[in-house]
Amino acid sequence: MQIPENAPFTLEQRTKLNSILAALNPAQQTWVSGFFSGIVSSAAASTAQTATAPELTILFGTESGNSEELADRTKKLAAKYGYKSKVVNMSETDTKKLSASKNLLVIVSTWGDGDPPDTATGFYKELMGDGAAKFSNTSFSVLALGDSSYEKFCEIGKKIDRRLEELGGKRVFDRVDCDVNYEANWETWSAGALKAFPVGTSSAPQTTVVATAAAASEGFGKKNPFPAILEEKILLNGTGSAKETLHLELNLEGSGLQYEVGDALAIVPTNRDQDVEWVLLATGLDANTKLGDKTLAEAIKHDFDITSLTSRIAGKYNEIAKDTKLTALLDPENKKQFAEWSYGRQFIDLLEDFPCKTLTADSLTGLLRGMAPRLYSIASSPKAHENEVHLTIAAVRYQTHGKSRVGVASTYTADLVEKGDKIPVYVHSNKNFRLPVDPSTPIIMIGPGTGIAPFRAFVEERQAIGATGKNWLFFGDQHYSYDFLYQLEWQNFLKEGVLNRLDVAFSRDQPEKIYVQHKLLQASAEVYKWIADGACVYVCGDANRMAHDVNSALIEIIAKQGAKSAEEAEACLAEMKKAKRYQRDVY
Amino acid sequence: MAGNEKIKDASNYLRGTLLEGLADTSTGALCDDDTQLTKFHGIYQQDNRDVRAERRKKKLEPAYSFMIRVRVPGGVSTPEQWLEMDRLAHTYANGTLKLTTRQAFQFHGVIKSNLKKTVYEINQSLFDTLAACGDVNRNVMCNPNPDESEVHAEVQELASRISNHLSPRTGAYHEIWIDDGSGEKQKVTYDPPILDHFDTAEEPIYGKHYLPRKFKTVVAVPPSNDVDIFAHCLGYIAIVEQKKVVGYNVTVGGGMGMTHGSEDTFPRLADVMGFCTPDQAVAVAEAVVIAQKIFGNREDRKNARLKYTVERMGIDSFRNEVERLLGYKLGKPRPFKFEHNGDRFGWTKDHKGNFHYTMFIANGRVLDTDEYQMMTGLREIAKVHRGDFRLTANQNLQIGNVSKAAKPKIEKLLKDYKILDANGASGLRLNSMACVALPTCGLSLAESERYLPDLISELDEVLEQAGLRHDAITVRMTGCPNGCARPYIAEIGFVGRGPGTYNLYLGAGFCGDRLNKLYRQSVKSTDIKAVIGPIIRDYAHNRKSGERFGDFVIRQGYVNATNVGHDFHKDLKPEALGA
């Protein structure tokens, strides 16, 4: 364990501390950590009493809950620094209110193709627009959440960071961009930013690193995924289907992992041997080169993302490869060409198309980001399946540029693990996809394809708790005969009266394509009546097209049935979003 | 009262709860009672038996779909109608067309959500599916009969008139399938009943309970018995004098279906009941239907076909009842002679100078394979053909009424698509038929359509060696004893008993005038060649000149002749039941 360089010590202090820390055994570390935090909290307490406790606003914009979780943790940490802070959701504020705050921390993710999280759209538009209030009295720092496998990495965080400065805000600590494994970066950022504010309490502790490190060793979670036994694996599509959708049942017994319906389960996959071999072949590196306690082959199989390809990784690679063609392709001028070239290609194509023999095991792994966990909407209710978690996973397989390619995690579950094997998982809670608190509230669920997953959990849950609210499900896929996921279960739910209505759309059973949005529109009058009666609307599944089409369908329905203009209808839907009556889990 | 009688009684003239059932999207099936009613509308609910096992585990219901049978009186279709059937097969069904043993089209694999559209569009093509199945008179057959085409027009017209006259009159069919929501219902007009036997306003002839069982009618012009006239409930044998139809010998009481192990069920050839003039023919049909409605067995469906009614009453008292209903006596049967019950393949020319090409279609399944683009070929022909398409009773197809001028064009297409080659098959294959059976037929006990072609390839080797490649021997296979490919009037008949096992029947008359007899029970498909091979070789060496295989096996004592239906199960050779 090392004291980070950005920590507030002189070089001398740091080397001393490091040498001491290095000598400590884990028990001693924990003791020291406890000891220091003790000192701190009392310090915090005392400062808290004094009326002059500095105020802090922690603003977050989230879709799947990460930013919110980090906001809450930042608040806890801030308390230790003596801040009196409040956590604010972008969906519930505007620039005018916000510009009043002296100290502002922003945590925001990027979605879609460089878009703000759904619930933050309103705020984001206003902030970017001419009407935005000035932030002349505000000191701020931004934590941007994202996924570097997307071209527009952390786009929204970057834009907000820039905009706040434009509006007169004072950046006190540089923005930190987080990839899917954001833990370490959050720690650096939060610690850095919290003491960077003008009021920064000097006695701020640096033990949080140790403290959280120690915390990790207890219990399973994101830092320490639980190896869950695969109890059941069923290909849900019937013979003749073009689809490959798997139903997985994992055993959580003894994991201590808890989940609620609406949550997702993260799976940490391993790369397939073929991909590992391809990389080794292309780089000419020796599989058995030692990297710490692992061989290079083991390391890239388990710990690194060796498939996704973006201009970012290509850029890093080219710093070593110095390939003229690649340099040209990476020229900002040629964004389009790069996008065209990289579409449907993977890291391996980079190695093959622009070979570089000077790559070493270290420089290779230096390029790569860590293996990214994949999220899967949980398809079961813990009340209906104790100690179990069910998933509905579509295997990603496609053919591009003369290679047949696969998605890492989905085909890891499809091809690489069998019943009885263990899969590393942790729960990803999602506060933004929850059943209505009032069990008598009716709900409309729209979930084509694997979007059906959370709704199986919802209906199981509502049956288990004897919820009286009516349930209406819209499902769709390619063919009725092969792709009607969980058909027998829906039939039972209908018989038992738990499911009140089921509308299905199968796109390839007839000449004209029929999708869920068409079924929604067909049922306009009833849908509107349900909404008028207070129904919550849930959408899950494909973000690229389905979510948009369904959204427009809902606007059309509200407009037509409620005799409103398109704008009014949109506003109405936005209101529903705020009131958590319109929630989406799209990917 | 048999179960189906109650269903009919409660159905309000075949409506049941079909509209509700079609609206329920949670299941691809209809409720049990309604699946009985859809038959009257030409529709059978089925499920893909190949995948039955896997479905429950996958949390899916059985792979339900529907078979739709199109009524094609006399099997005659215009090129436009052929193109429509082809289009519908690809749009809503499994991409194939089945030409049935009763000259109808069948679509397989139509799912519930497409059912109404498909039936609607079939009706737009001026065919319908009403009464293609069910306890009513079904598609009326008539031999395509090129060489007698002067009278063909006339008998064909009779077939259509009977078909129309005996159609159910209930409004249910149009309410459910044709009513396109436009509000006003399409009207269908039928000629009024002829006899003064009036049942109910909605069904003047059939009444509320329709017939006790299915009812089948055929018209045949000797010497060709390709329609197997003696296998049907009611038949008309055209008596032709100076190239004019002077009247018909009326046959009643034929049928194939039986049940393994119950000897009171048996195939039966029809009796010749009497003679009627052309203008009496439709009235006679109505009378026979009404007689069966009154005297048919409604307690036990297994005993409800007309053949059992005639068997029970005896042909004479049955004739009396018919004559009582008609109000006049039937004439004495006239002499007639049938020569074969197979098809004549290749080109024939009629007196008008028009040409007809009969092509072999294995088991009536029209489809494209990598090697043989038959379906595409026929589509291309239909686009340019000015004559008609005629479905034969042996699951084959005749491209009818090709003018001398058009012949080269058609001939070229037949050649380009290798359709000409199909007729080059062995005599055994050309005279073969198999029913559908697996995977769609819910009643099959063994493979049939998917297996017979391979079996024939095996037997062809024996025929080759024996030098009988071109001899016509009728061979028919069914997957169960219901007899959909009329296996009991085949010289060689295979009837499924269980997976991979068949009963083997021998000795039927080549022109469909004698039933065969059980030669071996439960033969494994792997043993069939060994069991039949020696008999074929014996036939090659010891047959008399012109002697038919079916007659030879009787003379040589392989089986005894079956002279009447109720003797079908009698005087078997001891080894028949497997010694």
Ligand code: SRM
């Ligand atoms: C398609 C066809 C066989 C073929 O390969 O061509 C056929 C197919 C079926 N027949 Fe048949 N029968 C077909 C001609 C026959 C014939 C031959 C004939 O009529 O010349 C017979 C024997 C003659 C007779 O009626 O006795 C025949 C006797 C039966 C029977 C037994 C009737 C009986 O009296 O025992 C059944 C079962 C039943 O009715 O209960 C049956 C039932 C069936 C069903 C509908 C099975 C069912 O009830 O669920 C089969 C549908 C299979 C499928 O997937 O398509 N089919 N069926 C023929 C359609 C003819 C048409 O266009 O209407």
Ligand SMILES: Cc1cc2nc3c(=O)[nH]c(=O)nc-3n(C[C@H](O)[C@H](O)[C@H](O)COP(=O)(O)OP(=O)(O)OC[C@H]3O[C@@H](n4cnc5c(N)ncnc54)[C@H](O)[C@@H]3O)c2cc1C
């Ligand atoms: C909150 C949330 C919930 C989710 N729930 C579910 C769920 O319930 N079920 C489920 O199946 N998935 C779900 N997903 C998606 C899931 O997380 C993974 O993204 C998905 O399984 C693909 O991961 P993978 O590792 O198999 O593919 P990856 O290895 O991540 O590869 C995916 C990439 O391959 C490329 N690609 C894929 N197809 C093509 C193509 N045809 N042409 C060119 N390039 C292509 C694209 O670049 C794509 O980004 C969810 C995602 C989120 C965020």
Ligand SMILES: Cc1cc2nc3c(=O)[nH]c(=O)nc-3n(C[C@H](O)[C@H](O)[C@H](O)COP(=O)(O)O)c2cc1C
């Ligand atoms: C459908 C989808 C689209 C995404 N698009 C981007 C993107 O364009 N750029 C990016 O940096 N991250 C993108 N991400 C990654 C998210 O920003 C990342 O998962 C983040 O941790 C989510 O934080 P949140 O839960 O607070 O919304 C995307 C994720 C998903 C599921």
Ligand code: SF4
């Ligand atoms: S004979 Fe039996 S198996 Fe063959 S189609 Fe008829 S009912 Fe089905």
